Amino acid sequence: MQSRIPASRATGGRPRNAAADTAILAATREALVDLGWSKLTLGDVATRAGVAKTTLYRRWAGKNELVVDAVAELFDELRLPDRGSLAADIEGVVLQFAAILARPEAKSGLMAVVAESTRDDALRERIRASIVDRQKRLVLEGRARALTRGELPPEPDPATATRTIDLIFDVVAGAVVHRTLVSAEQADEDWVRDFTRLLLHGLTPLGGARGGANRPPQNPAGSV
Amino acid sequence: MQSRIPASRATGGRPRNAAADTAILAATREALVDLGWSKLTLGDVATRAGVAKTTLYRRWAGKNELVVDAVAELFDELRLPDRGSLAADIEGVVLQFAAILARPEAKSGLMAVVAESTRDDALRERIRASIVDRQKRLVLEGRARALTRGELPPEPDPATATRTIDLIFDVVAGAVVHRTLVSAEQADEDWVRDFTRLLLHGLTPLGGARGGANRPPQNPAGSV
Amino acid sequence: MQSRIPASRATGGRPRNAAADTAILAATREALVDLGWSKLTLGDVATRAGVAKTTLYRRWAGKNELVVDAVAELFDELRLPDRGSLAADIEGVVLQFAAILARPEAKSGLMAVVAESTRDDALRERIRASIVDRQKRLVLEGRARALTRGELPPEPDPATATRTIDLIFDVVAGAVVHRTLVSAEQADEDWVRDFTRLLLHGLTPLGGARGGANRPPQNPAGSV
Amino acid sequence: MQSRIPASRATGGRPRNAAADTAILAATREALVDLGWSKLTLGDVATRAGVAKTTLYRRWAGKNELVVDAVAELFDELRLPDRGSLAADIEGVVLQFAAILARPEAKSGLMAVVAESTRDDALRERIRASIVDRQKRLVLEGRARALTRGELPPEPDPATATRTIDLIFDVVAGAVVHRTLVSAEQADEDWVRDFTRLLLHGLTPLGGARGGANRPPQNPAGSV
DNA sequence: ATGTAAACGAGACGGTACGTCGTGTCTTGAA
DNA sequence: TTCAAGACACGACGTACCGTCTCGTTTACAT
Structure with a gap:
């Protein structure tokens, strides 16, 4: 750190x-x-x-070490709001994350040091410690809150829980980063709502192709 | 191109x-x-x-233009296999994508030029044309195949369809990239199976916590 | 040639x-x-x-060979006029030489190839054949004319004659070149008149310090 | 400087x-x-x-500035010896000058920068300050010494004196340079003796063609 | 208060790579 | 065979940063 x-x-x-x-x-x-x-x-x-x-x-x-520290400070403001439901919590934190990534200093710096880190283990560790873990902790907190609310079933096996958390983290962070940097589109409220719905319910929410009446028409996820 | x-x-x-x-x-x-x-x-x-x-x-x-072309050739081999089901197709293509990303020349080069592209519109367009669109086309093909099979409901509104495809693409590509480069873990078969299940069914597949008997216990997705 | x-x-x-x-x-x-x-x-x-x-x-x-040929053509116009006396002939030819040297293509090119020729015998030979010898021939012609007029005593020994011609040539050509390129002053009519007087009579024309009344006061040569 | x-x-x-x-x-x-x-x-x-x-x-x-400085140091050793007479002083200093010019670093460098200086006033000024003026000062000193000895008549008009000194300098320096670089012959003791005699007495030392008995036969100057 | 030791600004230093330019050779198709 | 066009291998250019170094100066703390 x-x-x-x-x-x-x-x-x-x-x-x-x-x-x-x-x-x-x-x-x-x-x-x-x-x-x-x-x-x-x-x-x-x-x-x-x-x-x-x-x-x-x-x-x-x-340069790399300096930029990591400079960019890491941008993520200090990242917090998990309590918006009452898992879906709302996810939307809140993803919007915050997207807002930080939209800043040019984050865009320019973050991916560059990540690219550098593919050849420098110490650098990757530094990024992990000062940037990535801070984000991942939010996933942990969010899951704990959802468990408390009963929105998610408890997972008795800790190894499986860790795997799942890692997976979710890669999906959430990866999607926002890809949307922002590669697709170069804003991760705005509409996108975040779609994304959250996809994350919670998947492409085939009812196990098949039966688009239910409970899904609003403006929501594309699940009706590809 | x-x-x-x-x-x-x-x-x-x-x-x-x-x-x-x-x-x-x-x-x-x-x-x-x-x-x-x-x-x-x-x-x-x-x-x-x-x-x-x-x-x-x-x-x-x-340098940037050269590296884009050099890396783009790596993605020439990317194909959508027909493995009989949507889930299997996704797993197949994601594994291919992960295999390419695991190669050091892709790791080093791809993220670096993406980072550069945040300040160079022409470069981003070039990346889109020669790398990204080629990947996105697979998503389109996969959806068409799933529609034919009846695994997904048809989407009458083309704008909504486009939004959904973009979303899925960012989720899939972003997750694999983040797993490979940021988390620096291999996107192996187990991970891909977990990811595919999460993509298809979401965290709360049946709107609750009723993990079905058909899910093997080693699969964490949907039971966080 | x-x-x-x-x-x-x-x-x-x-x-x-x-x-x-x-x-x-x-x-x-x-x-x-x-x-x-x-x-x-x-x-x-x-x-x-x-x-x-x-x-x-x-x-x-x-480049060197090309420039030698290009500059050599400038000296094609050099002729020995018959102005009736040795002094007048010298003045005439020196003024012509000075006029050529005053042209920027001669200034730039000639000394540069001469400098190059200090390390390239073939180049020096080429310069000698196409530029220098053409100039030296004028000295020979001028001497012959002066002998005919009785302005100079005959030199029975051919080796001594050659030595003298070489010396005069180096003095005349060297002085004009140095005046033009190093001192960067025009070799105008006044200077040429002074130079010719010095060449003919030397610094101490009567073997001592007796400046004769026949020398006009504006002439500096011989009265240093 | x-x-x-x-x-x-x-x-x-x-x-x-x-x-x-x-x-x-x-x-x-x-x-x-x-x-x-x-x-x-x-x-x-x-x-x-x-x-x-x-x-x-x-x-x-x-490059030009560097070479000027490098070559200028070669001329640091140039001194005016007191050899008892104007002729002997001239011979002495000309021999020194010729010895420096005979060195390959002077040959290669000096004419090249002079050639360059035809298109670069600052360079010419630099050459003048660090090389040429140092040489010209010797002419001044030599003349002063000759005046003291009574070998030359005083020149009351300072402008005429300057003109004469400039003329002599161009003749001396130009002749040695031309002999060394263009004619590519050594300015050895014999040549220097001939040159000095020509400089002092001219081509027609006695106003005519009467070669005196006091001139040694090996001296060609004055008997063209 | 005085000495010690580190931080500091300034900028010179040995390197490495840059992207451009010129050289002299070559390879094509047309004349 | 020459010519115009231009690609090519080579190598120097002069510049920009790198990361290190060597100064003289400043600032705190321990004596």
């Missing part, structure tokens, strides 16, 4: 300027918006932050 | 060496495997292909 | 376009004026001449 | 490595000897000097 390089442990010496961290991360996000990941340079970030390049390298190992 | 820079004129002048294209794209994939997207250099690709750097720049505008 | 590559001796085949030579040399001089030697490119010359690069390389071995 | 690009600021930042300048200029002369001006590349010079290409570009604007 703590991805910055720690300061020297010796007592003496001038302490680090704490404001610099904030300024650097903000400058990084600003540069992501202006330039995107591939054109972002650490020299430029340092200049934007009003800091020497040395200071930056004293605290982060490189 | 045609992303290479076209040759200057129909007549006059030495024609382009057609074999060079093949060699360059193969060299690009090789370099993606060895170095990953961010460390891949066009000079190195040219050397691997036994070609001058200028030849490369004569045909592709830059 | 003939520095172009000869056409193939075989009878058959399309004959060379004779006008191309003229056009290429003119284009070379034009490019020398516009760009100078170091920025002149053979592709650009070919374009200016309305000729393919191949045609150019079929006739000249390279 | 100072042709290097100055360092950024007085205070702050790592200071420039002074030894690099020396190494770069020496490497430049070495490359001039090995390759000549036109084949000399800044990358090669940097490698020879054990320095990064960027370091080189940080200090010199380009």
Whole structure:
């Protein structure tokens, strides 16, 4: 979680300027918006932050680590609202997630570091710790709340529960990311409602092709 | 679809060496495997292909365009098998997709160019044309086949049908990509079976928690 | 003297376009004026001449050879006028030489190929044959005319005569070139008159410091 | 005189490595000897000097400026010896000048930058300041010494004196350069003696064709 | 208050890759 | 066989960043 390089442990010496961290991360996000990941340079970030390049390298190992931290802060605001039902909870959290992903600094930065992480285990671990796990925890909380409400059956086997949670997480996060970045369409309220219905009921909600009268016509999921 | 820079004129002048294209794209994939997207250099690709750097720049505008074409060829083999049922068809095509994504040249290259495409509309269009649409067509074919089999109800409104197809595509592709790249886990047969069940039946298949006897106990979907 | 590559001796085949030579040399001089030697490119010359690069390389071995030929044509107009006295003849020919050197295509090209010739014996020989010897012949003619007029004593020893002619040639040509290119001043009529007087009478015309009354005050030579 | 690009600021930042300048200029002369001006590349010079290409570009604007500085150092050793008479002084200094010009790094480099300077006023000024003026000063000193000795008559008009000095300088420097580079012959002691005699006494030393007995027979000047 | 030690700004440094340009060769089809 | 056109292998260009380094200066804490 703590991805910055720690300061020297010796007592003496001038302490680090704490404001610099904030300024650097903000400058990084600003540069992501202006330039995107591939054109972002650490020299430029340092200049934007009003800091020497040395200071930056004293605290982060490189561009990837810096961008992970800068993007991770965007996900701090992610919360699981209690909207009364599982469907409403899912819609709420997915909308929040979509709103963050819609920001250009997230778009530019997140996928780039994920792409980098395919060849760098330490980087992937860092992303997992500071970004992904934070999201996955919401799935856990949501499931617990649904269990309490009786909306989902309890799963006695913990291994199966973990598998299911991982699956749901990949489906939810993957769908929103794909919609936003690949299809380049907004994950708006309509889409989220459709998605939630698909997630809860699937393509063939009644086990066959009997489109029931209880499904509103504007809902496409389940009637492909 | 045609992303290479076209040759200057129909007549006059030495024609382009057609074999060079093949060699360059193969060299690009090789370099993606060895170095990953961010460390891949066009000079190195040219050397691997036994070609001058200028030849490369004569045909592709830059690294992104080259990588898109190189990765796109990986998806040429993607086909929709006829396995007799909608569930089996989905499992088949998702497994194929997962197998391609598991290859390091796809992992490294695909997400990187998608990340780049967030700031480059032409690049996104190129990705859509040469990679994404090819995948989406499988969804269309699969739906048509399921309709023929009577596994899905017909959708009279074409706009709704399009929305649904887009949604399913984002869910399927997004889930596999997220599983493979972010969670960094293999999308193996077990996972694909779980995913397909979730896609078809949702989390609450019968509107409640009545897991049927026909579901094997190792299947977590629908019983969170 | 003939520095172009000869056409193939075989009878058959399309004959060379004779006008191309003229056009290429003119284009070379034009490019020398516009760009100078170091920025002149053979592709650009070919374009200016309305000729393919191949045609150019079929006739000249390279940039140096081409520029030598192009510059050599400038010296075709150099003639020894008969102005009635040795001094007047010298002034006449030096003024002509200076006028040619004042042209930008000569300035740019001549010294550059001379510089190149310090490392290329074939090039130096070509310069000697097509440019330098043509100039030196004027010295020979001028001396012959002066001998006829009785302005100079005959030199019985041919080796000594050659040495002297070489010396005079280096002094005359060197002085004009240095004035024009290094000092970057015009070799105008006043300068040529001063130079001729120095050449004929030296710094100490009467073997001492007795500046004669016959020298006009505006003449500096001999009264340093 | 100072042709290097100055360092950024007085205070702050790592200071420039002074030894690099020396190494770069020496490497430049070495490359001039090995390759000549036109084949000399800044990358090669940097490698020879054990320095990064960027370091080189940080200090010199380009090839021409670098070569001027490298060649200028060759002329540092040029001194006016006191050999007792004007003729002997001239011979001495001309021999020194010829010795420098005979070196391949001077041959290759000097004329090339002079050729370049015909299209670049700043370069010509730089050459003048760091090479030419240093030579011309010797003419001034030589004249002053000759005046003291009474070998030359004083010139009351300063403008005429300047004109004369410029003329003599162009004659001396031009003759040696032409002899060395164009005629490609050594300016050895014999030639220098002949040249000096011509400079002092001219072609017609006694106003006619009466070769005096005091001239040794091996001297051709004055008896053309 | 003074010494010590680290952080800091500035920027030079050795590298690597960039994307472009010029060279001289070649390969085509037309004349 | 020449010519126009232009692709090609090669290699240098001058620039931009990288991540490291070396300065002189500043800032806190321990003496």
